[in-house]
Amino acid sequence: MSDLRHLMSPMDFTVEELERMFDVAVDIENNMEAYSHKCDGKIMATCFYEPSTRTRLSFETAMLRLGGKVIGFADANSSSAAKGESVSDTIRVISCFADICAMRHPKEGAPMVAASKSLIPVINAGDGGHQHPTQTLTDLLTIRSLQGSLSNFTIGLCGDLKFGRTVHSLINALVRYENIKFIFISPPELRVPDYITEMLQIRGIEYKEVIKLEDVMPELDLLYMTRVQKERFFNEEDYIRLRNFYILDKAKMEKAKPTMHVLHPLPRVNEISVDVDDDERAAYFKQVQYGLYVRMALILTLLDMTDDHVNEGLLKKY
Ligand code: CP
Secondary structure (H helix, E strand, O other): OOOOOOEOOHHHOOHHHHHHHHHHHHHHHHOHHHHOOOOOOOEEEEEEOOOOOHHHHHHHHHHHHOOOEEEEEOOHHHOHHHHOOOHHHHHHHHOOOOOEEEEEEOOOOHHHHHHHHOOOOEEEEEEOOOEOHHHHHHHHHHHHHHHOOOOOEEEEEEOOOOOOHHHHHHHHHHOOOOOEEEEEEOOHHHOOOHHHHHHHHHHOOOEEEEOOHHHHHHHOOEEEEOOOOHHHOOOHHHHHHHOOOOOEOHHHHOOOOOOOEEEOOOOOOOOEOHHHOOOOOEOHHHHHHHHHHHHHHHHHHHOOOOOOOOOHHHHHHO
């Protein structure tokens, strides 16, 4: 079992391993049919203790597109968690049925507990306000595809930077690349956590914190919008006060560079006006598509099935 690999954080893979996974994802994008039987006979379990549209359906589509099959639950109340079964016991049971498991859980660290007891690879599909590594893989592949590289740009992260796990994972992943400047745009109550700004200071990485989105729009190469996370607020009043703090609209887009791209992990609530969707710089639905390719590449990587399956060109490259 010593070779068993899980994905708990984007940092579980080196930059070189990620590059290789992204190359496989791009190959999948261009040669989808060539991958359609790579996981024949394999089963993925999706264990979602918290709601999801993209992540769960993207994993399930990824396994189906690879020729595998899918089992799982989308609601903890329809599983034996409702009877008090622990995550540790659940994963030991799932290990008897499936070859790989994607797990989302409202409690930080729950997928890690599962991984420690699992006999199959476990993928953290989001744990509380902590990490969302496959969203980060999606974001990195999207940025690499749009910008041509994962270095040398200014990224604005806007909205709920306190509870947004996608933001925390993405910052942790981006600090490993060259010459990236961070601009954090949030109300004071939803500032990025101190442990992140302290980490940036220690690493000597440039960042600033601002409240007004309009003021920094012209500086940005990428704008990563996020939703205010209703489910993580302790009181309704604060949520209602902050939920519409930022609304990206056509007028604000006019202040941005013609080459700036807008990303969003989705779901969107009000923070991006629908009239921005037609702007060619709006890349959030493309981002969903990249999420499928990178999850297919991740499944192949964790099942150790890439080398004999990637096309000849990729094999030559490594
Ligand atoms: N981006 C994301 O995690 O979306 P879902 O909550 O719909 O999975």
